[in-house]
Amino acid sequence: MKTPSKVYFIRHGIAENRADHVPDEKRQLTKEGIQKTRKVANRLHHLNIHFDLILTSPLLRAMQTADILQTAGLGHQIKESTSLVPNGDINNWLNWYQQWRQNGGHCLALVGHQPDQGNWAEILVWGEAKEGLLLKKAGVIGLVIPETGDPVGNSSLFWLTSPKLLL
Template sequence: MSDLYIIRHGIAAERGTYTRDGERPLTEEGRRKTRQVAKRLVELKLQFDLILTSPLVRAQQTAEILQAEGLSARLEVSDYLAPDGSLEAWLAWFNKWQRSHPDAPLAIVGHQPDLGNWAETLVWGQARDGLVLKKAGVIGLTIPGLGQAIANSSLFWLSPPKFLL
């Protein structure tokens, strides 16, 4: 079993303010709140073996803040976590990763509605667009052994950032 922490990127520049959506950075408020959330996670004694992030600027900046606050020494970019990324492809990656890192906690940083839908699928077997992850919010799942993630994961944490600030 592995604990998976699903984290949405912090508050970013408004849509349409950048030519390409992937270039939208965190705002100053987004940086500040994300830093506060990261510090609270450290206070709660969380530590991730790896932070895997979407390639979009706002997600990478969120992951870098988490790393800078001491939540993980390792950070990697993954196209699976880009908007409309493939849960199935990520699960194939995860199963390989889990073989060499059994029981290691993992954090992924990405985007809504994908992250909420992924969590629903991992817990209930299908996405219904009902689980909304706020910016800089955290979902915690326990994923069972290899190859058993779909509809067999357990939700143990769903926290909007206001409960972590």
């Protein structure tokens, strides 16, 4: 019998400001962003959290965040997903997720962007995005996804933490 899976939505760390000379996909974590994200990752490690897979947006700041999570020992494998780019498609991700679960996946980190991360969590819990969950940079939302059936509107929120509480 399959057990419910856990999905952790993790927003990328503090990144460079938007500027005309830096394309959005090339914005990288700031020095402060790297330091705070490392502290959050180390705290998650001390809480014995481990991911079967770290799935990340291909944007540089998200990939850097995923690398920090991996370096802290939270997961061995990182994979990029275009579903996690800003305004990504949750339905594409849900199709991917069902396959991943069938192949034995249990605990997943999704590294991406706000407001998408908060909206996706709301869709999975309440069946619709209400734009009420604000995920701070390097913050974490944890959901339990049911083992069978449609996860949309049937998932449970078990964790919503700002990075300040993890530092």
